[in-house]
Amino acid sequence: MAVQTVYFVFRNKRALFKDVVDTSIAGDVEPVATMDRDWFRAACAEPTAAAQLRAHVSGVRGILVRVAPIMPLIAAAAASDPEIAAQWPSGPDPRYTVQHAAAKALTSKPDAWEAWARATLIDHLCTDHA
Numbered sequence: 001m002a003v004q005t006v007y008f009v010f011r012n013k014r015a016l017f018k019d020v021v022d023t024s025i026a027g028d029v030e031p032v033a034t035m036d037r038d039w040f041r042a043a044c045a046e047p048t049a050a051a052q053l054r055a056h057v058s059g060v061r062g063i064l065v066r067v068a069p070i071m072p073l074i075a076a077a078a079a080s081d082p083e084i085a086a087q088w089p090s091g092p093d094p095r096y097t098v099q100h101a102a103a104k105a106l107t108s109k110p111d112a113w114e115a116w117a118r119a120t121l122i123d124h125l126c127t128d129h130a
Helices: 003-010 013-026 038-044 051-078 094-107 111-127
Strands: none
Touching: 003 013, 013 051, 038 051, 038 094, 051 094
8 A cells, every 4th residue: 555545544644543543442443432332332231230241341352452452552652742642632531431331330230239238138137147
């Protein structure tokens, strides 16, 4: 591929770099946020906490497998180029936003609190803990 073609499509190295990172995170070129992706919605819609955790871990693992190899590159580029560093917001980390949404869905599952309620009731109401 000719260098001119790359510049025509991406305009500059910074835009190319951002696209590589975004595509690595997403796993495709579709402009869909993580929380709007099918795997995330399906995970949050699982009927039990255990099923949601399994689906969520599988989805996040896919992201980490793709992103881990380029993390040193991301850190070095952001440290040496303020324009690249500026492409990622300095506010709340989007990863925490995604994990918070997953945790919120997880705590709404019926089995998320049943074991706690059972243990608490046994502790307070049963003298022999049997």
